[in-house]
């Protein structure tokens with residue numbers, strides 16, 4: 001990840017910048033080009049949904065932004081922002097209580113012991129789970145576990161220094177993919193509220209086109225093998241949006257047609 005010593009003028013308008021990013025796995029004839037020359041800018045506080053057929057490199061892109069992997073070419077610049085990642089599976093520690101899971105994340109962030117209990121309680125309140133502090137993950141529903149996972153992702157961006165004005169980057173890899181439609185609807189409202197109040201820059205991967213239009217300020221469509229940006233759709237509808245509204249359905253239909261074209265082209 002590029003960490004420039006001095007802030008470039010563009011830094012104020014860009015939370016994450018991918019410039020000419022390619023990622024190949026393997027070498028020689030067995031090498032696979034997962035991402036090819038992807039250039040994307042994400043503004044601070046912007047909610048972007050990434051869509052594409054299976055295998056188009058969406059998770060690879062998130063991994064690069066999280067610095068879990070390095071690009072084969074090009075640069076990924078987060079300007080030193082705090083980056084948190086949330087997956088489809090909540091992956092909580094089953095032997096710890098809900099509070100224990102959050103306190104551990106806060107400890108990893110360097111939050112002093114004396115502050116952890118109160119910070120964990122505040123995080124739990126922010127995802128409306130204040131009454132479940134002492135429960136263990138298996139005692140919660142799937143939706144509740146994802147709320148805890150969201151609180152933990154937010155905990156991983158907490159810092160004892162209160163750095164005003166720095167947008168936190170939250171990477172979400174199909175976080176609601178395993179949930180039923182009603183729970184997912186509720187969590188859409190939750191994530192939208194938290195995104196607004198915390199001024200998060202969100203990169204949200206999904207296979208669900210309506211979900212992308214419900215949530216995103218923009219929807220970026222990627223092609224497969226190699227992953228390239230096919231089209232960047234702005235989502236102009238006012239919030240709050242309903243996933244089953246005619247406006248969301250109409251734009252989702254347009255994007256689905258474009259996605260089908262891409263899938264047809266690549267036989268994915």
Ligand SMILES: Nc1ncnc2c1ncn2[C@@H]1O[C@H](COP(=O)(O)OP(=O)(O)OP(=O)(O)O)[C@@H](O)[C@H]1O
Pocket residue numbers: 025026032034052053054055056057058059060061
């Ligand atoms: N560590 C790896 N080694 C080799 N190939 C990989 C590796 N990680 C991903 N790939 C390949 O790179 C391509 C992109 O994978 P990636 O998981 O990023 O796609 P995706 O769009 O997130 O897929 P899905 O929607 O199915 O989750 C795929 O062809 C995948 O097989």
